[in-house]
């Protein structure tokens with residue numbers, strides 16, 4: 001493997017396959033995920049006092065979110081090992097992604113999700129032929145249901161961080177950001193954390209690239225996580241100097257992907273943020289909606305509420321002295337805004353109310 005070989009390969013996350021969990025290249029379960037655009041965003045940067053702002057637009061993935069990366073890697077690893085049925089809890093988007101990759105691989109997918117997840121998530125799972133169970137509760141309650149099914153039916157449990165491969169797929173976000181910047185790491189990456197697996201993956205990617213000397217030691221990238229005020233267990237734990245989160249009671253936000261009351265990998269996220277000199281901040285749903293509008297109008301970006309949260313956090317990060325004007329900053333837009341009509345409608349409504 002070399003940078004030159006990588007450069008000649010197709011535009012998908014599998015161009016880094018030596019760093020990914022697949023034994024034989026032709027076993028890869030792929031729908032063309034990854035190598036999404038890394039877009040310069042000068043107009044959005046100007047609005048937040050940043051001269052070198054970029055957006056990694058992962059809304060362009062199959063099923064419209066970065067969950068495709070984890071599902072492609074996880075399904076590849078499962079199928080290569082002869083797994084026939086998998087099960088996972090989801091806030092919504094992971095279910096859709098796994099359902100799609102299950103269909104591509106011929107693997108049965110069982111999904112449990114909160115009954116108030118965006119309807120599109122249930123419908124896409126059904127469209128791809130997955131079995132869907134709606135749960136009156138949060139992703140944590142859905143998780144308990146999956147654990148029962150796994151116990152009873154012997155399904156392979158692909159819940160976040162219960163198997164080691166999903167995170168390898170999400171790692172490709174970091175590999176791509178580095179390649180797209182000419183094999184350089186940025187000064188800062190801002191990520192909307194629910195379970196926080198994406199940021200753990202990004203950290204792992206940058207560490208591996210430094211280890212094989214594909215990127216220089218400097219700049220050391222500061223990792224920032226953003227949560228919603230209505231569910232901010234990581235922000236609270238960071239503020240209190242804790243290594244783990246307290247479960248967040250009454251989690252509520254329009255950013256469904258951020259509604260994770262107790263992330264399983266909380267200690268890894270907190271470590272990643274602290275050890276890189278980043279921080280964790282919370283933004284309101286109102287700020288998220290207004291960021292969705294700004295990203296669309298001033299950047300042409302269709303941001304999901306989670307992705308918009310990163311832009312909403314920039315002012316706080318600037319005011320707190322965490323970002324300097326000349327810093328090269330990458331925001332991760334984890335999904336397309338087109339997938340969440342409820343949020344689009346709310347953003348449009350809050351705009352017209354301001355008029």
Ligand SMILES: *Cc1c(COP(=O)(O)O)cnc(C)c1O
Pocket residue numbers: 065066067093094192193194195196197198199257258304306307334335
């Ligand atoms: C799942 C999800 C997130 C949160 O991802 P983690 O890596 O688990 O923190 C953010 N945005 C969207 C759109 C999601 O679907």
